Amino acid sequence: MIVPGAAPLVEAHDLVKHFGDGKGLFTPNRPPVRAVDGVSLTIRRGETLGLVGESGSGKSTLGRLILRLIEPTSGSVTFDGQDIATLSKSRLTQLRKRMQLVFQDPFSSFNPRMTIAQVLTEPMVVHGMGDRAGRIKRAKELLDLVGLPSFALERYPHQFSGGQAQRIGIARALATDPDLIVCDEAVSALDVSVQAQVLNLLKEVQRELGLSYLFIAHDLNVVRYISDRVCVMYLGKLAEVAHADDISERPRHPYSQALMASIPSPDAHHQLRTPLAGEIPSPRRPPSGCRFHPRCNQSVDGCDRDEPELLTIGSSSDARSVACHLFDPTSAR
Amino acid sequence: MRAPTGSANEPLLRIEDLHVEFRTGGGTVEALNAVDLWIDAGETVAVVGESGSGKSVTALAVLGLLGNGRVSGGQITWDGRDITGADNHDMRAVRGKDISVIFQDPMTSLDPLFTIGHQLVEAYRIHHDVSKRKARERAVELLDLVGIPEPETKFKAYPHQLSGGQRQRVMIAGALACDPRLLIADEPTTALDVTVEAQVLALIRDLQDRTGVGLMLITHDMGVVAEMADRVVVFYAGQVVETGTADEILDRPQHPYTQALLDAIPRRDTPRDEEMPAIPGAVPALNEMPRGCRFVTRCSEAGPECDAPQPLRDVAGRQVRCWRPDEERGALAPMAEVAR
Numbered sequence: 281m282i283v284p285g286a287a288p289l290v291e292a293h294d295l296v297k298h299f300g301d302g303k304g305l306f307t308p309n310r311p312p313v314r315a316v317d318g319v320s321l322t323i324r325r326g327e328t329l330g331l332v333g334e335s336g337s338g339k340s341t342l343g344r345l346i347l348r349l350i351e352p353t354s355g356s357v358t359f360d361g362q363d364i365a366t367l368s369k370s371r372l373t374q375l376r377k378r379m380q381l382v383f384q385d386p387f388s389s390f391n392p393r394m395t396i397a398q399v400l401t402e403p404m405v406v407h408g409m410g411d412r413a414g415r416i417k418r419a420k421e422l423l424d425l426v427g428l429p430s431f432a433l434e435r436y437p438h439q440f441s442g443g444q445a446q447r448i449g450i451a452r453a454l455a456t457d458p459d460l461i462v463c464d465e466a467v468s469a470l471d472v473s474v475q476a477q478v479l480n481l482l483k484e485v486q487r488e489l490g491l492s493y494l495f496i497a498h499d500l501n502v503v504r505y506i507s508d509r510v511c512v513m514y515l516g517k518l519a520e521v522a523h524a525d526d527i528s529e530r531p532r533h534p535y536s537q538a539l540m541a542s543i544p545s546p547d548a549h550h551q552l553r554t555p556l557a558g559e560i561p562s563p564r565r566p567p568s569g570c571r572f573h574p575r576c577n578q579s580v581d582g583c584d585r586d587e588p589e590l591l592t593i594g595s596s597s598d599a600r601s602v603a604c605h606l607f608d609p610t611s612a613r
Numbered sequence: 614m615r616a617p618t619g620s621a622n623e624p625l626l627r628i629e630d631l632h633v634e635f636r637t638g639g640g641t642v643e644a645l646n647a648v649d650l651w652i653d654a655g656e657t658v659a660v661v662g663e664s665g666s667g668k669s670v671t672a673l674a675v676l677g678l679l680g681n682g683r684v685s686g687g688q689i690t691w692d693g694r695d696i697t698g699a700d701n702h703d704m705r706a707v708r709g710k711d712i713s714v715i716f717q718d719p720m721t722s723l724d725p726l727f728t729i730g731h732q733l734v735e736a737y738r739i740h741h742d743v744s745k746r747k748a749r750e751r752a753v754e755l756l757d758l759v760g761i762p763e764p765e766t767k768f769k770a771y772p773h774q775l776s777g778g779q780r781q782r783v784m785i786a787g788a789l790a791c792d793p794r795l796l797i798a799d800e801p802t803t804a805l806d807v808t809v810e811a812q813v814l815a816l817i818r819d820l821q822d823r824t825g826v827g828l829m830l831i832t833h834d835m836g837v838v839a840e841m842a843d844r845v846v847v848f849y850a851g852q853v854v855e856t857g858t859a860d861e862i863l864d865r866p867q868h869p870y871t872q873a874l875l876d877a878i879p880r881r882d883t884p885r886d887e888e889m890p891a892i893p894g895a896v897p898a899l900n901e902m903p904r905g906c907r908f909v910t911r912c913s914e915a916g917p918e919c920d921a922p923q924p925l926r927d928v929a930g931r932q933v934r935c936w937r938p939d940e941e942r943g944a945l946a947p948m949a950e951v952a953r
Contacts, residue, residue: 334806335777441895442664471663471833476877476891483888498806501879505889528881542807544836546863546878553840555811559776 290323295355315341317516328493330507334560338516339496343462377407380453384465386445390437397433403455422451443474462494504528512536515571522600532602534578624651632686642899644670646851657828659838662848668831677704710740713788717800719780723772729783730768737790755786778809795827850907857931867933870908
């Protein structure tokens with residue numbers, strides 16, 4: 281449930297992350313990888329913000345910047361009113377309790393020698409929550425919340441299926457009672473039938489606990505289903521931000537339109553999709569002007585020269601932002 | 614619609630009652646149980662199912678690449694010839710020439726130490742007694758055919774210098790080098806972005822139109838099935854549970870598992886405020902299979918009858934591994950066209 285009128289939980293302002301500053305021993309003049317190149321966004325309380333884009337668009341880097349798991353080159357992130365870029369280490373640790381991450385492959389994010397009880401209580405130990413008995417009690421509650429029996433506590437990660445392991449991953453993320461969970465391709469590796477279970481679980485947990493998700497995924501229909509709003513990212517920048525239904529039914533940016541047209545659908549028999557030409561260019565040398573212009577089928581004079589700004593129309597829940605020269609904010613949406 | 618016997622209409626590939634076992638630390642487990650499947654020349658058959666359902670094992674059995682597994686029953690016939698359990702020497706003449714394969718991750722199939730041109734030339738010369746120069750010409754031609762820009766230059770590129778989509782194009786070039794009659798593609802686009810996936814699938818279809826190569830497409834993605842398949846074979850827990858044309862399977866699934874699988878896919882118009890229709894539970898472990906229907910533990914329509922082993926039966930011209938009478942399965946085509 282989105283809390284209307286309340287201040288946003290997360291506000292990212294003009295975030296930039298460049299990797300490799302070109303001073304390598306063998307590559308003295310190589311330009312840096314501009315993974316995230318000026319992104320501003322907000323995540324509201326109780327909201328699921330979806331983040332889509334092709335591999336190499338900078339989705340995961342953006343997710344890690346928001347958690348300050350990596351340091352930004354420039355820009356700021358405010359979490360619940362506090363600028364996390366300038367926080368001291370101890371204050372940051374306190375804040376970390378309130379933000380968690382769920383990974384694509386749960387198995388590689390668990391220590392295989394830890395029992396599930398240890399997996400689930402470790403974050404509580406790190407943040408000094410409760411005594412031993414209290415932590416075990418909470419671990420049992422968490423398992424119950426994600427639909428696993430309490431005897432799972434004595435087992436080891438390899439004894440679970442992929443879907444069960446991802447439930448444990450979610451339970452661990454919930455252990456510290458966070459306000460924000462970044463789900464980075466959290467359901468991408470799961471089979472369809474199990475993926476549906478985990479999507480339901482994420483929604484149910486959100487209804488009960490009122491937390492926010494930043495949901496990063498490449499499956500557009502999955503993102504549309506779970507998200508309130510969706511950000512479309514291309515080569516380190518946001519191309520479009522809009523309500524989930526607007527993005528899927530009325531995408532305005534040519535890249536969003538191409539992405540939507542690329543989704544394979546079980547309902548469209550023997551219809552070849554219209555493939556988007558070419559591939560995403562290297563983030564070391566992004567194209568001039570609009571970064572999408574070499575692949576865009578609607579580009580006009582100037583698209584290769586001037587970089588379009590992300591312009592916003594509407595307000596609050598039906599706001600839409602588009603970074604395209606063809607987008608006319610004065611016309612109806 | 615069982616494949617007819619007799620040499621005139623013999624399918625390209627026929628798999629009958631195939632059983633495959635693997636030895637594990639905990640004893641022998643059966644990965645395939647009574648699998649029937651056939652592919653005609655030039656046809657695209659999609660093999661769908663979830664992880665561990667036996668899709669890839671079926672392909673590996675055809676290719677004679679089972680490793681520590683073995684065929685414990687049944688028969689595989691290629692072009693009228695029994696190749697069940699053929700030894701490696703015999704299979705080498707078929708593999709890569711008549712039957713080619715591409716896998717999900719091209720990076721593990723390509724050798725990082727050699728240029729892609731070198732690898733294409735080498736693959737071609739295994740089956741063709743030609744000079745290096747002739748093979749090189751053929752390799753450049755193939756790179757051009759699969760849409761690699763500047764094929765002469767890219768011939769000298771190493772795998773890491775190509776994008777994921779380009780690497781998969783190179784794999785396709787290699788697979789088609791010897792004009793195979795069947796291409797087995799095991800999740801060929803799963804690791805690619807949807808935009809690049811659309812490009813690669815369009816390429817495969819274009820090449821099929823030009824060369825008439827048959828395609829066994831292993832995938833978990835029903836969207837890919839809809840786009841590519843003539844016929845569909847649905848796997849669950851080591852068995853075929855349903856076969857039919859793509860339209861039949863996608864529009865009028867008969868087996869409760871196929872129906873549930875289709876329901877569980879988020880679509881563009883799935884209501885966002887409703888729960889996703891998930892399939893409860895998980896696939897049973899291979900050593901804990903129910904004796905009767907293997908889907909019984911997760912089926913919303915299960916009854917006492919389901920405890921008996923279920924044969925794959927002909928229902929209105931298709932095959933379904935479920936006892937339930939046809940009329941309970943909703944609108945069905947009349948039983949008329951059973952014989953093909």
